[in-house]
Amino acid sequence: MVTGASSGIGAAAARALAAEGAGVVLVARRMDRLEALAAELRARGAAVAAAAADMRREADVIGMVALARERFGGVDVLVNAAGLGRRAPLASAPTELWREMLEVNVLGLAIATREAIQDMERRGVAGHVVHVSSMAGHRIPSPDAAMYAATKFAVRALTEGLRQELRARQSPIRVTAVSPGHVETEFAAIFAGRPEAAAETYGRFKVLEARDVAAAIVWIVTQPPHVEVHDVLVRPTAQRN
Ligand SMILES: NC(=O)c1ccc[n+]([C@@H]2O[C@H](COP(=O)([O-])OP(=O)(O)OC[C@H]3O[C@@H](n4cnc5c(N)ncnc54)[C@H](OP(=O)(O)O)[C@@H]3O)[C@@H](O)[C@H]2O)c1
Numbered sequence: 533m534v535t536g537a538s539s540g541i542g543a544a545a546a547r548a549l550a551a552e553g554a555g556v557v558l559v560a561r562r563m564d565r566l567e568a569l570a571a572e573l574r575a576r577g578a579a580v581a582a583a584a585a586d587m588r589r590e591a592d593v594i595g596m597v598a599l600a601r602e603r604f605g606g607v608d609v610l611v612n613a614a615g616l617g618r619r620a621p622l623a624s625a626p627t628e629l630w631r632e633m634l635e636v637n638v639l640g641l642a643i644a645t646r647e648a649i650q651d652m653e654r655r656g657v658a659g660h661v662v663h664v665s666s667m668a669g670h671r672i673p674s675p676d677a678a679m680y681a682a683t684k685f686a687v688r689a690l691t692e693g694l695r696q697e698l699r700a701r702q703s704p705i706r707v708t709a710v711s712p713g714h715v716e717t718e719f720a721a722i723f724a725g726r727p728e729a730a731a732e733t734y735g736r737f738k739v740l741e742a743r744d745v746a747a748a749i750v751w752i753v754t755q756p757p758h759v760e761v762h763d764v765l766v767r768p769t770a771q772r773n
Contacts, residue, residue, distance in 0.1 A: 658757060
């Protein structure tokens with residue numbers, strides 16, 4: 533199951549996992565995008581389902597796991613790629629911009645993870661949860677990105693916290709974060725609130741492609757059962773900060 537599958541890293545992860553033979557549940561709000569990707573993957577022989585879900589709505593998140601149970605018997609791997617950043621200075625931004633980031637990047641991710649883990653445990657599956665975090669979970673990238681960074685620092689805490697919970701009860705389920713630097717997706721335009729920001733952000737030097745991050749995700753989930761990758765930090769070679 534891949535959240536944020538309508539665009540960017542999530543879409544690339546869904547493609548890469550389907551290419552490895554996984555059945556895939558695609559999740560996002562834009563169902564037209566999901567249907568187009570589902571058609572592409574089915575044409576290559578993959579088993580695919582699509583679920584419309586707003587990660588800010590708990591009922592939607594619970595519903596997407598129910599759909600995975602119905603269509604595939606459950607969730608073996610959850611990739612939490614749904615997320616966004618907003619330019620939102622701490623001294624001036626409207627609360628709503630902060631709330632959206634916190635609800636999608638932190639709460640939505642935590643609810644999806646809880647539901648997937650309960651599903652894995654009910655079936656006795658040694659599953660894997662991957663959080664798409666960010667280099668912004670390791671340092672503050674710019675003064676207007678502190679709340680975004682706070683959500684990604686939170687994802688880092690949730691990754692280590694979940695690891696500790698799982699180890700405390702000797703669960704074979706693994707949890708991993710992947711922390712990219714700049715990746716060419718819809719992220720930059722959404723962050724700045726202007727479409728031209730994409731070319732400005734991604735045109736300065738060769739940034740990562742979404743499939744570069746997807747390759748890391750495939751590597752993470754195909755390690756043998758005794759290997760738990762904790763966090764993969766990956767920057768474009770030319771990125772300075
Ligand atoms: N691009 C970068 O430079 C970069 C760097 C580090 C980390 N990241 C992280 O990578 C993750 C994926 O972002 P991306 O770069 O691939 O950006 P993207 O192209 O904008 O994709 C974001 C995805 O999240 C989904 N999403 C956003 N809000 C949602 C909501 N309320 N409910 C359900 N889905 C929602 C979007 O789907 P819908 O709009 O269709 O719902 C879309 O599929 C994010 O967590 C981001 O923080 C990105």
